[in-house]
Amino acid sequence: MSNPMHNININNNNNNGSQLANMELLTLDNPVFCCYLFWATVLVAKMLLMSLLTALQRFRYKVFPNEEDLFFKNIEVQFDDPHVERVRRAHRNDMENILPYFIMALIYVCTNPNPLVACNLFRVAAIARIVHTLVYAVYPVPQPSRILAFATMMLITFYMAAVVALRTLRFI
Amino acid sequence: MSNPMHNININNNNNNGSQLANMELLTLDNPVFCCYLFWATVLVAKMLLMSLLTALQRFRYKVFPNEEDLFFKNIEVQFDDPHVERVRRAHRNDMENILPYFIMALIYVCTNPNPLVACNLFRVAAIARIVHTLVYAVYPVPQPSRILAFATMMLITFYMAAVVALRTLRFI
Amino acid sequence: MSNPMHNININNNNNNGSQLANMELLTLDNPVFCCYLFWATVLVAKMLLMSLLTALQRFRYKVFPNEEDLFFKNIEVQFDDPHVERVRRAHRNDMENILPYFIMALIYVCTNPNPLVACNLFRVAAIARIVHTLVYAVYPVPQPSRILAFATMMLITFYMAAVVALRTLRFI
Numbered sequence: 001m002s003n004p005m006h007n008i009n010i011n012n013n014n015n016n017g018s019q020l021a022n023m024e025l026l027t028l029d030n031p032v033f034c035c036y037l038f039w040a041t042v043l044v045a046k047m048l049l050m051s052l053l054t055a056l057q058r059f060r061y062k063v064f065p066n067e068e069d070l071f072f073k074n075i076e077v078q079f080d081d082p083h084v085e086r087v088r089r090a091h092r093n094d095m096e097n098i099l100p101y102f103i104m105a106l107i108y109v110c111t112n113p114n115p116l117v118a119c120n121l122f123r124v125a126a127i128a129r130i131v132h133t134l135v136y137a138v139y140p141v142p143q144p145s146r147i148l149a150f151a152t153m154m155l156i157t158f159y160m161a162a163v164v165a166l167r168t169l170r171f172i
Numbered sequence: 173m174s175n176p177m178h179n180i181n182i183n184n185n186n187n188n189g190s191q192l193a194n195m196e197l198l199t200l201d202n203p204v205f206c207c208y209l210f211w212a213t214v215l216v217a218k219m220l221l222m223s224l225l226t227a228l229q230r231f232r233y234k235v236f237p238n239e240e241d242l243f244f245k246n247i248e249v250q251f252d253d254p255h256v257e258r259v260r261r262a263h264r265n266d267m268e269n270i271l272p273y274f275i276m277a278l279i280y281v282c283t284n285p286n287p288l289v290a291c292n293l294f295r296v297a298a299i300a301r302i303v304h305t306l307v308y309a310v311y312p313v314p315q316p317s318r319i320l321a322f323a324t325m326m327l328i329t330f331y332m333a334a335v336v337a338l339r340t341l342r343f344i
Numbered sequence: 345m346s347n348p349m350h351n352i353n354i355n356n357n358n359n360n361g362s363q364l365a366n367m368e369l370l371t372l373d374n375p376v377f378c379c380y381l382f383w384a385t386v387l388v389a390k391m392l393l394m395s396l397l398t399a400l401q402r403f404r405y406k407v408f409p410n411e412e413d414l415f416f417k418n419i420e421v422q423f424d425d426p427h428v429e430r431v432r433r434a435h436r437n438d439m440e441n442i443l444p445y446f447i448m449a450l451i452y453v454c455t456n457p458n459p460l461v462a463c464n465l466f467r468v469a470a471i472a473r474i475v476h477t478l479v480y481a482v483y484p485v486p487q488p489s490r491i492l493a494f495a496t497m498m499l500i501t502f503y504m505a506a507v508v509a510l511r512t513l514r515f516i
Contacts, residue, residue, distance in 0.1 A: 026198055026370055028454065034515040037451050041508045044444045048498055051440055065433060068487050079424075080251075089237060095267055095439055096223055100216045102447045103274045107209050110200065119515075143240050154220055161213045168210040171203055171291075198370055252423075261409060267439055268395055272388045275446045279381050282372065314412050326392055333385045340382040343375055343463075 025110055033109050035119040039126040040105070043098050046130060050091040053137060057084045090137035097150070098129060101157050108160040111167045121156050128152035197282055205281050207291040211298040212277070215270050218302060222263040225309060229256045262309035269322070270301060273329050280332040283339045293328050300324035369454055377453050379463040383470040384449070387442050390474060394435040397481060401428045434481035441494070442473060445501050452504040455511045465500050472496035 024030055028037075058064055062072055063081040070077070105122065132149035135141045196202055200209075230236055234244055235253040242249070277294065304321035307313045368374055372381075402408055406416055407425040414421070449466065476493035479485045 026454065028456075028511070031515055033454075034512045037454065037508055038512040038515050040447060040451060041505045041512070044448045044501065045505045045509075047440070047444050048501060051498070066430070066484070068484055068490070071487075086238070091440065095443070096219070096263065099267070099271050099443050099447075100219050100274075102444075103212060103271075103278075104216045106447075107212060110198065110205075110209065112200075140238070140240055143243075146240070154223070157216065157220060161217045164209055164213045165217075167200070168206045168213070171206040171210050258410070268391070268435065271439070271443050272391050272446075275384060275443075275450075276388045279384060282370065282377075282381065284372075312410070312412055315415075318412070326395070329388065329392060333389045336381055336385045337389075339372070340378045340385070343378040343382050 025112055030109075032113065032115050032118045035122050036105055036109050039122040040102055042126050043102075043129060046133060047091075047094050047098060050087065050094060050133070050137070054084065054087045054091060057081075057087050086140070087137045090133060093136070093150070094129070094133070097153055097157075101125065101153060104157050104160045104164075107164050111164055113163065121160070125153045125156045128156075197284055202281075204285065204287045204290045207294050208277055208281050211294040212274055214298050215274070215301060218305060219263075219266050219270060222259065222266060222305070222309070226256065226259045226263060229253075229259050258312070259309045262305060265308070265322070266301070266305070269325055269329075273297065273325060276329050276332045276336070279336050283336055285335065293332070297325045297328045300328075369456055374453070376457065376459045376462045379466050380449055380453050383466040384446055386470050387446075387473060390477060391435070391438050391442060394431065394438060394477070394481070398428065398431045398435060401425075401431050430484070431481045434477060437480070437494070438473070438477070441497055441501075445469065445497060448501050448504045448508075451508050455508055457507065465504070469497045469500045472500075 026033055028034055058069075059071075061081055061083050062075050063078045063084050064070055064075070065077055065079060067077060105125075108118065128149045132146060132153075135145045135149065198205055200206055230241075231243075233253055233255050234247050235250045235256050236242055236247070237249055237251055239249060277297075280290065300321045304318060304325075307317045307321065370377055372378055402413075403415075405425055405427050406419050407422045407428050408414055408419070409421055409423055411421060449469075452462065472493045476490060476497075479489045479493065
C-alpha cells in the first residue's frame with residue numbers, strides 16, 4: 001500500500017480516468033490484485049485438500065468405487081458410504097461456488113474497484129468458505145451455521161456481478 | 173465501440189502488430205473484453221441461481237441429504253429424488269461446460285480476435301446456456317432442444333480452442 | 345523465445361524490477377503466458393471430450409437419466425451403470441483438479457516466474473492429466489498409475505500456490 005508509484009496512478013485515475021491505471025490492474029503493482037491472488041491461492045489449496053480428505057475417508061472406511069482401487073483384501077467396490085459422501089457433497093459445493101467466484105472476482109478486479117471494499121470482500125469470502133468446510137465436512141454442526149457460511153460468499157459474488165454488469169451493460 | 177483511442181490501437185495493430193495493442197486487451201478500454209465481462213457475469217449469476225433452485229426443490233419436496241438439514245419434523249435424510257436430481261444434473265452440466273468456457277473465452281480475448289466475431293460468440297454461447305437451463309431444469313421439453321443448446325456452447329469453445337492453439341502452437 | 349523485445353524486458357526486470365515487465369505478463373509477448381495458453385487449451389479440449397465420451401457410453405449401453413433422452417424404444421431411465429459412472433467419476437475428478445489449476449497457473453504467470461520452470465510445469469501437468477484420463481476412463485489399468493498421474497498435477501498446483509502465497513503474503 002505504501003508504493004508511491006501506485007498512489008500516483010490512482011490519482012491519475014481519479015483525475016482523468018487515464019488509460020494508464022487500467023493497464024496496470026492485473027499486475028503485482030496493484031494491491032487489490034495482490035490481495036485477490038493471496039486469497040484465491042488459499043481457496044485453491046483448500047479445494048485440493050478436499051480431494052485428500054476424500055481419499056482419507058476412503059481408506060479409513062475402506063470404501064472404493066473402482067475395481068483397481070481395492071487396496072485391501074476381501075473388500076468389494078462400494079458406493080454411498082455416508083462419511084465419504086458427506087465430504088464429496090462439500091467438495092461439490094466448493095466447485096459450484098468457489099470456481100465461479102474465482103472468475104467473478106478476477107473480472108471485478110478489472111473494473112478498478114475501491115481497494116478497501118474489494119480487499120475486505122476477498123477476505124470475508126475466503127474465510128466464509130473455510131468455515132463452510134469446517135462445519136460441513138470436518139465437524140458437522142447444527143444449522144444455520146452452514147447456510148450462513150454458504151450465503152456469505154454467494155452474496156459477495158452477486159454483489160460483484162451487479163457491479164460488473166452495471167459497468168459493462170452498454171456492451172450487451 | 174465509438175472510443176477513438178481503441179480504433180487507433182486496432183489500426184496500430186494491423187499496421188505493425190504493435191506491443192501497445194496487446195497490452196490493453198485485458199482492460200475496460202477493449203470492447204471485446206467488456207463484452208466478455210458482461211456475458212461471463214450473466215453466466216456466473218445463472219450458475220449461482222442453480223444452487224438456489226436446488227435448495228428450492230429440496231424444500232418443496234422435503235428432500236435433504238444431511239442430518240443437520242432436516243428442517244421439518246418426521247422426515248429422514250433422502251437421496252435420489254427425481255425433481256432434485258434433475259436440477260443437480262443440470263447444475264453439474266453447467267460446471268462441466270461453462271467453467272472451462274470461462275477460461276477458454278478469457279484466453280481467446282488475449283489473442284486479440286476480430287471484435288465482431290468474438291462479441292457474437294459470447295452472446296450466442298451465453299444465450300444457448302440460458303436456453304439449456306430452461307429446457308433442462310425449469311421446464312423439461314422433448315429433445316433435441318437440450319442437445320442443440322448444449323452443442324452450441326461446446327462448438328464455440330472448440331472453435332476458440334482451435335484459434336488459440338494455432339496461435340500458440342510454437343510454444344508447445 | 346527469440347523475440348528480442350522480450351529479452352530486453354526480462355533484463356529490465358532483473359535490473360530494477362521495472363513496472364514495464366509486469367504490465368506485459370498477460371500478453372502474447374510473454375512466452376510463458378503463450379505456453380500457458382497452449383496447454384490450458386489442450387486441457388479445455390480434453391475436458392470437453394469427456395462430455396462426448398460420457399454421451400458415447402450412454403448410447404452404447406443405452407443408459408439415460410432423463411425421460412426425454414430415451415432415444416430407443418422399450419427402455420427406461422436408468423442410473424448407476426458402471427461404464428457410464430466410471431467416465432463420470434473421471435470427469436468429476438477433472439473438474440476437481442484441472443479447473444482450480446487453470447486459475448492457479450494463471451495467477452502464477454502473474455508473478456513473473458522463471459520461464460524454464462514455468463513452461464515445464466505446464467507441460468508436465470497437462471500430460472499427467474491426459475495420462476490420468478487414459479488410465480481411468482479409456483482403458484483402466486492397475487494402480488498406482490492413476491494415483492501417480494493424479495498426484496503430479498496436484499503437487500504442481502501446490503507448488504504454484506506456495507510461490508504465489510509467499511509473493512503476496514503481505515497483502516493478507
